[in-house]
Amino acid sequence: MIPLSKPVVTDDMKKAVLEVLDSGRFIKGPRVREFENEFAGYCGSGYGVATSSGTAAIYLALRALGVGNGDEVLVPSHSFIASATPILLAGAIPVFVDVGENYLMDMDDLEQKITSRTKAVICVHLYGQMCDMDRLAKLKERYGFSLIEDAAQAHGAEYDGKKAGSFGDIACFSFFPSKNMTVAGDGGMIVTDDEELDAAMRALRDHGRDYRTPEGKYTSTMLGFNFRMSEISAAVGMCQLRLLDGWIEKRRAIAGIYDDLLPGDVVKPDGSEGGKHVYHLYVIRTERRDALKRFLSENDIETGIHYPLPIHRQPIFAGNWDLPVTEKICGEILSLPVYPMMEQEQVEYVCEMVGEFFG
Numbered sequence: 467m468i469p470l471s472k473p474v475v476t477d478d479m480k481k482a483v484l485e486v487l488d489s490g491r492f493i494k495g496p497r498v499r500e501f502e503n504e505f506a507g508y509c510g511s512g513y514g515v516a517t518s519s520g521t522a523a524i525y526l527a528l529r530a531l532g533v534g535n536g537d538e539v540l541v542p543s544h545s546f547i548a549s550a551t552p553i554l555l556a557g558a559i560p561v562f563v564d565v566g567e568n569y570l571m572d573m574d575d576l577e578q579k580i581t582s583r584t585k586a587v588i589c590v591h592l593y594g595q596m597c598d599m600d601r602l603a604k605l606k607e608r609y610g611f612s613l614i615e616d617a618a619q620a621h622g623a624e625y626d627g628k629k630a631g632s633f634g635d636i637a638c639f640s641f642f643p644s645k646n647m648t649v650a651g652d653g654g655m656i657v658t659d660d661e662e663l664d665a666a667m668r669a670l671r672d673h674g675r676d677y678r679t680p681e682g683k684y685t686s687t688m689l690g691f692n693f694r695m696s697e698i699s700a701a702v703g704m705c706q707l708r709l710l711d712g713w714i715e716k717r718r719a720i721a722g723i724y725d726d727l728l729p730g731d732v733v734k735p736d737g738s739e740g741g742k743h744v745y746h747l748y749v750i751r752t753e754r755r756d757a758l759k760r761f762l763s764e765n766d767i768e769t770g771i772h773y774p775l776p777i778h779r780q781p782i783f784a785g786n787w788d789l790p791v792t793e794k795i796c797g798e799i800l801s802l803p804v805y806p807m808m809e810q811e812q813v814e815y816v817c818e819m820v821g822e823f824f825g
Contacts, residue, residue: 471644472805482701501700509631511657514665516695520618520640524656525552527636530666533558537585542571543778545590552779563777564789574603585611591620594746599625599633620712621646631657632784639799647706649699680715681733713806717745727817731824751798761823770801
């Protein structure tokens with residue numbers, strides 16, 4: 467079976483984990499701070515805040531920006547549900563935005579839905595490709611909202627030569643095992659250039675304690691949570707960060723083979739929009755999606771659907787939304803296998819089977 471994705475485990479990762487175990491320092495140690503600094507620098511940002519998950523990262527970002535009751539936060543419906551649930555948890559109102567044929571937020575629909583109550587916009591760099599950041603920057607300047615980059619699937623992606631995480635007020639990443647890099651479990655990272663936002667998110671992730679003050683260890687100045695990352699996770703993350711650029715190039719090479727060999731019966735992703743696509747997922751479209759998925763499974767190829775049910779139709783969200791492109795593509799999208807250790811022969815076999823299906 468060719469898996470949809472496969473995390474990489476190296477000897478250096480195993481060694482790093484054992485070093486943490488031998489140190490006896492599992493929480494709030496030097497590796498977390500090193501990982502924060504290195505990852506923020508990689509993104510071109512000044513500060514990094516490691517978290518327990520990408521979901522926690524988005525929630526902390528909203529809280530630090532002062533998003534609360536009555537505020538509206540605009541977010542695309544075509545994404546994983548964690549792009550939107552933190553909005554509800556912060557007490558705000560999600561306003562769902564349609565996407566374009568490239569699966570990214572439709573900027574025209576976004577602008578039409580901005581109101582006086584719009585506090586923030588969460589742009590999702592879906593599948594490894596960044597949104598139209600030029601247009602977003604102009605809208606941000608015109609309307610004054612805060613901008614959060616949901617870069618959970620976009621480690622190392624670029625727009626106009628700048629990496630994901632260097633555009634918004636805050637950017638949030640996930641290190642879930644299927645992502646382009648992981649921490650051997652759940653984990654997340656927030657990056658920002660704003661020192662005050664950095665301090666606020668550090669306090670919020672650790673019971674509301676502000677360690678910039680002498681009494682910070684045992685004094686909570688705000689309502690916070692335990693959203694910390696462990697030293698073991700940070701140690702693994704550091705090892706993976708050193709390999710990330712090489713893995714990205716392998717993903718892009720695999721995407722190139724798919725681009726060349728997949729039949730014209732499927733809609734292939736367009737990686738030219740604004741910059742460097744890092745192919746967290748390689749997503750095709752066909753009206754015969756379900757039959758193709760079954761056929762590939764019968765031929766030992768695992769595929770995925772990201773995502774079959776748009777967020778605005780999830781039972782926990784209310785409202786009537788007119789999102790025609792989102793509704794259409796959810797019935798057509800199919801994610802093909804892509805991961806750094808995938809062999810060329812495996813990629814070619816996937817293409818051969820897709821071609822056989824269409825005859």
